[in-house]
Amino acid sequence: MSFVHAGRRVVIVVAAAAIAAAACLFAFSATVRNHAPDRIPAFWHDPLAPMSEWGQTLAQQPDRIPDDRTREVAVQALRAQPLNPVALRMLAIWAAGHGYLRRADRLAGLSEKVSRRDLSNQLFMIERAVSRGDVAATLAHYDMALRTSPNSKQLLFPILSAAIADPTIRQDLVPYVRHGAPWIGGFLFNALDMPGGASSAAELLLASGRKNNVALLIDLAPGLLTHLVGSGDFPLAERLFLALPKADAAMLADPSFTMRTTDPVYGPFGWRAIESADASIAFEPAEGGRRRLYVSARLGAVGDQILLQRTLHLPPGNYLFVQQPEAKTGENSITWRVTCLKAGDSSAPIWTSGNDSPLRIVPTCGWQRLELLVGSDRSDAVDARIDRIGFARADSLLPQAQP
Structure with a gap:
C-alpha cells in the first residue's frame, strides 16, 4: 500500500471519527437540552439551550405575558437553527401577547409546517382559532394534536366532550367520525362520563350515518343506550337502537x-x-x-x-x-x-x-x-x-x- 493511499485512509478515518464525535455530542446536548438545559454550557456550547431553559420557565408560569426575553432567546435560536419549530412557536406567542395577531398566526403556521408534533404549538393554534370563532380550524388542530400527541387526550377530551353539546360543533365533527379518525372512539367513550355527554355522543353518531361507522356504533351502543335509558331520554335511545344492525321497532314490544x-x-x-x-x-x-x-x-x-x-x-x-x-x-x-x-x-x-x-x-x-x-x-x-x-x-x- 502506498503512502498516498495510507495517508488518504488516515484522513478519512480521522474525519469520520470527528463527524461521529460531533454527532454524538449534538445528540447528547439535545437530550440534556430537553431535560436540564442549564447544564449544557458546562460541557458544550449549545445556542438552543437558553431557549429550552426559558421555555421551561414559561411553562411553569402559564399566565405570564411573554416579554422581550422570550423574543431574544427565540431569535438567538433561529440564528443558530433557522426554522426551529419551538423558536417559531415562541415568537408566535410573543407576537400574540403584544397584539401582532396576524404575525402570530403566520409564525405558528410556519412552525406547524416544520413539525406537526409540537403539542404546545397545536394548543396555541387551537386558542387562536377559538378566538377567531373558526370551528373548522379549531377541530383540525384538535385532530392533529390528538393524532401526534397521545398524551394530549387527558387534556383535550374533557374540553371537546363539553363542546359537542353545541350542534354546530357536532356537525363539524361528523367528517372525523365518518373517516374514522384514530382518536374518535376513545373520545366518544370518554364523553359517556361527562354530564349530557351520552346524548351528545349519540346525536353525533346518528348525524354521521350508519354506513361508514357500523363497528364504532356497535362498540358504543351498549354504554350509550344504558346511559340514555338511565337518564330517561327514551326518544333518542330508540333512534340509536333502530340504527343498529337487525334492530326494528317490533323487537321493543317482544319480550x-x-x-x-x-x-x-x-x-x-x-x-x-x-x-x-x-x-x-x-x-x-x-x-x-x-x-x-x-x-x-x-x-x-x-x-x-x-x-x-x-x-x-x-x-x-x-x-x-x-x-x-x-x-x-x-x-x-x-x-x-x-x-x-x-x-x-x-x-x-x-x-x-x-x-x-x-x-x-x-x-x-x-x-x-x-x-x-x-x-x-x-x-x-x-x-x-x-x-x-x-x-x-x-x-x-x-x-x-x-x-
Whole structure:
C-alpha cells in the first residue's frame, strides 16, 4: 500500500471519527437540552439551550405575558437553527401577547409546517382559532394534536366532550367520525362520563350515518343506550337502537328469548343478566332460532332477588302473560314483574305474575322494565327451565286501559 493511499485512509478515518464525535455530542446536548438545559454550557456550547431553559420557565408560569426575553432567546435560536419549530412557536406567542395577531398566526403556521408534533404549538393554534370563532380550524388542530400527541387526550377530551353539546360543533365533527379518525372512539367513550355527554355522543353518531361507522356504533351502543335509558331520554335511545344492525321497532314490544333479544349489543333493550354470587342465568339455543332460559339459584332468607331485566316499549292496552312451562307457585318461585319507567326513575311495579291479573299499560306508561325475580323463605334452591314468555293482547276480553 502506498503512502498516498495510507495517508488518504488516515484522513478519512480521522474525519469520520470527528463527524461521529460531533454527532454524538449534538445528540447528547439535545437530550440534556430537553431535560436540564442549564447544564449544557458546562460541557458544550449549545445556542438552543437558553431557549429550552426559558421555555421551561414559561411553562411553569402559564399566565405570564411573554416579554422581550422570550423574543431574544427565540431569535438567538433561529440564528443558530433557522426554522426551529419551538423558536417559531415562541415568537408566535410573543407576537400574540403584544397584539401582532396576524404575525402570530403566520409564525405558528410556519412552525406547524416544520413539525406537526409540537403539542404546545397545536394548543396555541387551537386558542387562536377559538378566538377567531373558526370551528373548522379549531377541530383540525384538535385532530392533529390528538393524532401526534397521545398524551394530549387527558387534556383535550374533557374540553371537546363539553363542546359537542353545541350542534354546530357536532356537525363539524361528523367528517372525523365518518373517516374514522384514530382518536374518535376513545373520545366518544370518554364523553359517556361527562354530564349530557351520552346524548351528545349519540346525536353525533346518528348525524354521521350508519354506513361508514357500523363497528364504532356497535362498540358504543351498549354504554350509550344504558346511559340514555338511565337518564330517561327514551326518544333518542330508540333512534340509536333502530340504527343498529337487525334492530326494528317490533323487537321493543317482544319480550321473547331470541338471538336478537339476548344480544348484548342492544344494551337495556336486550335481556341483561344481573350478576349474583348465589344464582346463574344461561341462554341456550332452541328450535326455530329461539333461545331457552335456565335459572339456577341457591338462596337463603334474602327476599326477592332480580336476576334478569329488559326495557320494553309495549303500546297502551291490556295483556295476558304467557310462560311455558308454567312457573311453580309457593315458597320457591320465579316471579315476573313490570315497572313503568319515567325520566329514568322506577315507580312502583304495576304488575306481578302469579295472580292471573292482566297487565294494563296506560298511555302515560310509554316505557316499561320487565324483570325476573327469584325468592325463597328457606335455605332452598330454585332450578327452572323457561322455554318461552310473551304478552298476548287481550283488549277484546278486558276493559280498555285508561290513563
